[in-house]
Amino acid sequence: xxxxxxxxxxxxxxxRANVDTDAIIPKQFLKSIRRTGFGPYLFDAWRYLDEGQPxxxxxxxxxxxxxxxxxxxxxxxxxxxxxxxxxxxxxxEHAPWALLEGxxxxxxxxxxxxxxxxxxxxxxxxxxxxxxxxVDRLLHDIQAFPGFRLTxxxxxxxxxxxxxxxxxxxxVDAFRKYCLMNGLDDIGLTMRHADKIRxxxxxxxxxQPWLFPLELN
Amino acid sequence: xSATIASPTENSVMHxxxxxxKLWNQHVxxxxxxxxxxxxxDRQLLHEVTTPQAFEGLKLSGRKVWRLSAxxxxxxxxxxxxxxxxxxxxxxxxxxVETLDKNVREWGIKQYFEWGDPRQGIVHVISPxxxxxxxxxxxxxxxxxxxxxxxxxxLAFGIGTxxxxxxLATQTLLARKMKNxxxxxxxxxxxxxxxxxxxxxxxxxxxxxxxxxxxxxxAGSAIRALSMEGRMxxxxxxxxxxxxxxxxxxxxxxxxxxxxxxxxxxxEMWDQAVAxxxxxxxxxxxxxxxxxxxxxxxxxxxxxxxxxxxxVLSIEDRVPDPDKEKDSTRRxxxxxxxxxxxxxxxxxxxDIRVDKVFIGSCTNSRIEDMxxxxxxxxxxxKAANVKVAxxxxxxxxxxxxxxxxxxxxxxxxxxxxWREPGCSMCLGMNPxxxxxxxxxxxxxxxxxxxxxxxxxxxxxVSPAMAAAAGxxxxxxxxxxxx
Numbered sequence: 001x002x003x004x005x006x007x008x009x010x011x012x013x014x015x016r017a018n019v020d021t022d023a024i025i026p027k028q029f030l031k032s033i034r035r036t037g038f039g040p041y042l043f044d045a046w047r048y049l050d051e052g053q054p055x056x057x058x059x060x061x062x063x064x065x066x067x068x069x070x071x072x073x074x075x076x077x078x079x080x081x082x083x084x085x086x087x088x089x090x091x092x093e094h095a096p097w098a099l100l101e102g103x104x105x106x107x108x109x110x111x112x113x114x115x116x117x118x119x120x121x122x123x124x125x126x127x128x129x130x131x132x133x134x135v136d137r138l139l140h141d142i143q144a145f146p147g148f149r150l151t152x153x154x155x156x157x158x159x160x161x162x163x164x165x166x167x168x169x170x171x172v173d174a175f176r177k178y179c180l181m182n183g184l185d186d187i188g189l190t191m192r193h194a195d196k197i198r199x200x201x202x203x204x205x206x207x208q209p210w211l212f213p214l215e216l217n
Numbered sequence: 218x219s220a221t222i223a224s225p226t227e228n229s230v231m232h233x234x235x236x237x238x239k240l241w242n243q244h245v246x247x248x249x250x251x252x253x254x255x256x257x258x259d260r261q262l263l264h265e266v267t268t269p270q271a272f273e274g275l276k277l278s279g280r281k282v283w284r285l286s287a288x289x290x291x292x293x294x295x296x297x298x299x300x301x302x303x304x305x306x307x308x309x310x311x312x313x314v315e316t317l318d319k320n321v322r323e324w325g326i327k328q329y330f331e332w333g334d335p336r337q338g339i340v341h342v343i344s345p346x347x348x349x350x351x352x353x354x355x356x357x358x359x360x361x362x363x364x365x366x367x368x369x370x371x372l373a374f375g376i377g378t379x380x381x382x383x384x385l386a387t388q389t390l391l392a393r394k395m396k397n398x399x400x401x402x403x404x405x406x407x408x409x410x411x412x413x414x415x416x417x418x419x420x421x422x423x424x425x426x427x428x429x430x431x432x433x434x435x436a437g438s439a440i441r442a443l444s445m446e447g448r449m450x451x452x453x454x455x456x457x458x459x460x461x462x463x464x465x466x467x468x469x470x471x472x473x474x475x476x477x478x479x480x481x482x483x484x485e486m487w488d489q490a491v492a493x494x495x496x497x498x499x500x501x502x503x504x505x506x507x508x509x510x511x512x513x514x515x516x517x518x519x520x521x522x523x524x525x526x527x528x529v530l531s532i533e534d535r536v537p538d539p540d541k542e543k544d545s546t547r548r549x550x551x552x553x554x555x556x557x558x559x560x561x562x563x564x565x566x567x568d569i570r571v572d573k574v575f576i577g578s579c580t581n582s583r584i585e586d587m588x589x590x591x592x593x594x595x596x597x598x599k600a601a602n603v604k605v606a607x608x609x610x611x612x613x614x615x616x617x618x619x620x621x622x623x624x625x626x627x628x629x630x631x632x633x634x635w636r637e638p639g640c641s642m643c644l645g646m647n648p649x650x651x652x653x654x655x656x657x658x659x660x661x662x663x664x665x666x667x668x669x670x671x672x673x674x675x676x677x678v679s680p681a682m683a684a685a686a687g688x689x690x691x692x693x694x695x696x697x698x699x
Binding site: 015016017018020022023026027028030031032033034035045051052054055083084085088089090091092093094096111112113114115118119122123173174175176185186187190191193194196197200201204208209210211212213 | 246247249250251252253255257259260266267269270273274278280283284286294295307309310312313316351353354359360361363374375376377378379380382383386387388389391393425426429430456459460461480481482486487489490493525546547549550553644645646653663665666667668671672
């Protein structure tokens with residue numbers, strides 16, 4: 001996982017609520033057994049006018065001119081600002097993978113689907129929660145000022161406006177912050193507790209042996 | 218007294234706990250300073266879509282599977298619903314299924330219900346069926362509808378692929394405790410009203426983000442009266458209310474359902490398990506952060522009209538008019554949904570005609586669902602405007618049971634298709650899907666844009682309502698079906 005400390009990038013607006021993970025990466029792409037290759041199909045059904053298929057070359061596919069991320073000013077966007085309940089629905093981690101490969105490192109929204117929120121941290125995508133009024137203001141500013149760039153300082157937990165005119169604090173769990181800032185694989189961190197897990201498991205094996213029936217066979 | 222089982226005595230000395238509190242506390246291995254918890258996982262279910270990258274990750278990092286016997290695998294999402302002997306035409310889907318076959322073999326996963334095994338089926342149907350879901354367990358799967366298993370008094374939730382790998386490698390997950398929500402439903406569901414209508418009504422009431430950050434417990438006389446299949450339908454769609462996990466306390470019905478299933482404890486161990494399982498109820502007076510109360514008698518047949526499960530109405534209603542919505546984000550969402558769905562405001566729901574009918578999915582593919590649909594279809598014919606009406610049992614065992622009861626003949630005689638088990642048109646990863654502009658009456662769980670096929674239009678309903686739409690060619694009020 002790539003480390004995340006400080007990030008500055010063009011912000012793109014996605015002015016809708018309940019953007020589900022089916023919209024972020026449609027199901028036909030989930031047949032892949034790889035962890036990469038999803039970027040070109042990010043928001044596929046919205047981005048293109050034809051129906052996307054896995055492994056398709058997207059260079060010459062007809063683009064939907066009405067889709068906001070197709071506007072040249074958002075081509076290099078790396079911060080996505082959306083409305084509430086972003087990433088609801090399916091547990092597919094392919095959604096944060098596709099966003100990362102599509103160039104995004106940060107999503108800002110008033111709320112998220114719980115599983116997407118969790119998956120994002122595991123993949124190195126930072127989901128930030130800001131109040132609805134602040135998101136309103138951001139969506140307005142992004143559209144009013146072409147090239148609007150935000151800086152996200154994870155260490156200080158701040159979202160900073162282009163000219164430093166304004167900054168907003170955000171919350172993040174200490175453990176998730178630590179993992180993200182250090183690009184840590186949390187399996188390695190959990191394995192520090194391997195002995196505790198083993199002891200717990202052994203006690204469980206004795207107290208609730210019916211949970212281990214396959215071992216009795 | 219073991220450290221891992223809190224006896225009722227211990228509980229009463231401690232503060233009053235909810236069912237979720239009990240299940241959570243039972244599985245805490247370690248807590249970090251900020252509350253991040255190493256939570257022990259008893260059971261992991263594996264399927265072909267969300268595991269290949271997890272096994273690859275294990276291999277790349279040189280790690281092992283912590284406890285092989287904790288894992289149960291099957292194929293469901295990418296397989297066609299035609300007989301396995303005909304194979305998988307799509308080479309990408311075939312590779313995904315073969316990759317699971319290979320991983321199961323190479324890593325030595327012991328329980329694998331592979332394609333063609335009579336016990337294969339949708340992961341959330343077969344695990345309870347096999348007794349591999351038990352009360353008091355933590356159970357995870359790389360699928361958001363894992364909440365289904367909470368119907369048996371388990372703590373069950375969907376995870377992403379990184380967490381699948383984490384659970385394989387450590388038999389734990391890093392998690393944070395959620396808040397408690399109680400959805401209390403009292404009274405009696407009217408005739409023809411099912412768990413599906415109830416859960417859609419709950420989602421309509423609290424919204425698709427209403428449960429975000431919560432674990433939901435369903436309680437009340439209407440929940441007690443639901444069959445285990447009904448409770449599974451209810452818990453299944455908890456994720457559509459925004460909550461990762463939903464659950465129902467253990468009662469006699471839970472125990473009767475589990476008894477005698479292949480992985481269920483037997484003999485003396487059964488008695489020992491039952492004694493513990495009976496403690497898996499919220500203590501009287503336990504505190505919930507939010508309580509939602511519903512009256513079962515008020516629930517009418519539900520039909521979704523839009524592109525989010527919260528866009529739901531009763532069969533008596535009309536398609537909503539965005540002009541009457543004051544909130545601009547909501548209004549724009551409604552306008553977008555109506556455009557996508559090809560619907561005009563104020564159209565009676567009963568005037569909406571359907572092109573396809575899908576009866577299946579982890580929400581509604583159990584034997585009770587098959588029976589409910591067959592009862593509506595019996596002796597009738599599919600409407601001429603309905604191109605396909607597809608019935609997809611949730612597992613090989615559901616299929617066999619339905620066939621013993623002759624249900625397949627009822628469907629076939631009516632012009633419905635009777636398929637092999639799998640996720641099928643719920644998400645259209647296989648060849649079963651909607652074409653652009655086609656409209657379905659579907660017993661599945663999501664009506665998102667493109668969910669059942671690019672450009673497809675989904676209306677979520679109960680099995681009886683879907684079956685009736687297949688016969689009438691449009692939505693009808695099942696309460697008046699004769």
